[in-house]
Every structure is written in C-alpha cells, then in structure tokens.
Amino acid sequence: MNRFPYNTMFEVGERLVDHHTITRIMGNHLSEKRQGAIEHVLPERTFSITAVCDNIYDVGNVAAVMRSAEAMGIQSFHVITRNDRVKTSKRITAGTDKWLDINRWDGPAGCVSHLRERGYQIVATQLSDDCVSIDEIDFTRPTAIVFGNEHAGVSPDLLEEADARCIIPMRGFAESFNISVAAAVAFYHIASARDEALESGHGDLTELERDILRAELFLRASKTSASIIDAKLSEEGL
Numbered sequence: 001m002n003r004f005p006y007n008t009m010f011e012v013g014e015r016l017v018d019h020h021t022i023t024r025i026m027g028n029h030l031s032e033k034r035q036g037a038i039e040h041v042l043p044e045r046t047f048s049i050t051a052v053c054d055n056i057y058d059v060g061n062v063a064a065v066m067r068s069a070e071a072m073g074i075q076s077f078h079v080i081t082r083n084d085r086v087k088t089s090k091r092i093t094a095g096t097d098k099w100l101d102i103n104r105w106d107g108p109a110g111c112v113s114h115l116r117e118r119g120y121q122i123v124a125t126q127l128s129d130d131c132v133s134i135d136e137i138d139f140t141r142p143t144a145i146v147f148g149n150e151h152a153g154v155s156p157d158l159l160e161e162a163d164a165r166c167i168i169p170m171r172g173f174a175e176s177f178n179i180s181v182a183a184a185v186a187f188y189h190i191a192s193a194r195d196e197a198l199e200s201g202h203g204d205l206t207e208l209e210r211d212i213l214r215a216e217l218f219l220r221a222s223k224t225s226a227s228i229i230d231a232k233l234s235e236e237g238l
Helices: 019-027 032-044 059-071 108-117 156-161 179-197 207-220 225-235
Strands: 009-012 015-018 046-054 074-080 101-105 121-125 143-147 164-167
Touching: 009 019, 009 207, 009 225, 015 019, 015 225, 019 207, 019 225, 032 207, 046 059, 046 108, 046 179, 059 074, 059 179, 074 108, 101 108, 108 121, 108 156, 121 156, 143 179, 207 225
Parallel strands: 046 074, 046 143, 074 101, 121 143, 121 164
Antiparallel strands: 009 015
C-alpha cells in the first residue's frame, strides 16, 4: 500500500509542473542555508509512522505534539475534532507545522478509514488494564499512534478501532505524562526502535520519493513560490 501522498506532477497556481522543474527553479531562489536544512531532514522523513490527536482540548498541546512529530521526522499528522476550536499555535510549533502534512477530521470515522486504506495499524495511548508497554509494539509496521483528550483520553469509538493500546512505563509516583511530553517520548522511542530494527532506519523514503518531497518542501519554503515559478516558465516560453 502506498502511503506516500505525492506524485511527480504538482499543481502550482494554474500550471501543472514536474518536480524536477520545481527544484531547479526554486533552487535558485532559496538560500543555501534553507536548502541545506531541507537536505538534512529528507533522509529522516517517513510516512510509515503517523500521529493522531483525538479531540485534544488545549490548542497548545496539539501544537506541541506537532512540533515533536516534525522533529522526529514524522511527515503526516492527523487532528480529529468535534468542533472548530483547534487551530495551530505558531508560537509553540515554532513554524514546524508548515512542514507537516496536516489532515483534519470532523470525527474518527473518516480518519480511521483513511488510515486503514493505507495499511496502518492503529495504536492508542491509554491508561487501562489491557495496555501493553510501548516497548512491545512493533513499529517496523506502518503505525498510527493516537493521543487522546487531556481528561478523557482517547475516545471510546476510536479505542474500539485500535489494534493495540499502549502505555509509556513510569518510574515515579506520577501515573502519566502531560500529553505533549508523552508524545515527545513516544516519538523518540519509535524513531530509535526503527533505527535499530530496520536496515534503512527510521527515515525510509525511496530516492524518487525524496526527490518529490524535496520539490514539495521547496514550494513550502517561500510564500511566493507560485509566482516565481510562473514568471520563470513564462520567461522560458513555457
């Protein structure tokens, strides 16, 4: 099952442009520092692991989970809401949300269907008797890890769909982490476990997928990408 969401052609403004052309043109407009940062993250990117925030109340918590996901190379991110309250916080995400592929859902059904179609196992983080340690989860399999509401946890309807429920083992009196901390710890564990178990490591894009994602990130790096590309192609008579 293909979890990579892009192909070699992009809609840029009113044009359909191939990824090589995007990289060529935008490469002349982005700083060496920005291009170097993109080249640094590409080998660590993965769509095999995705994160799901299920009806999290605090906007800051969602933003913090986004920041941790991006920092650990997780490219796709899902936000399930029951209302329109949740918006990203630029202060907390530090702008990292613009590099993520963020999918928003009005409820769990559409999100679960999307994940199942792409072959993800669904793992809910939860405090319950049937939880296993996060160490027992096989993250070499495509996995969607779900973080729930600060007070109620993962919603019952999504828990029913979960293939497993896991917990981060605690060593002190505290029974649980704050959700943003739990997510950061979980993402670090997942990346480390995949690095150890997989020959390719945590980042597992093919060379072609890296080339295509490079073009996508080059587009996101500038607010005027569409006009830059249009002007250059017009200059070239295309």
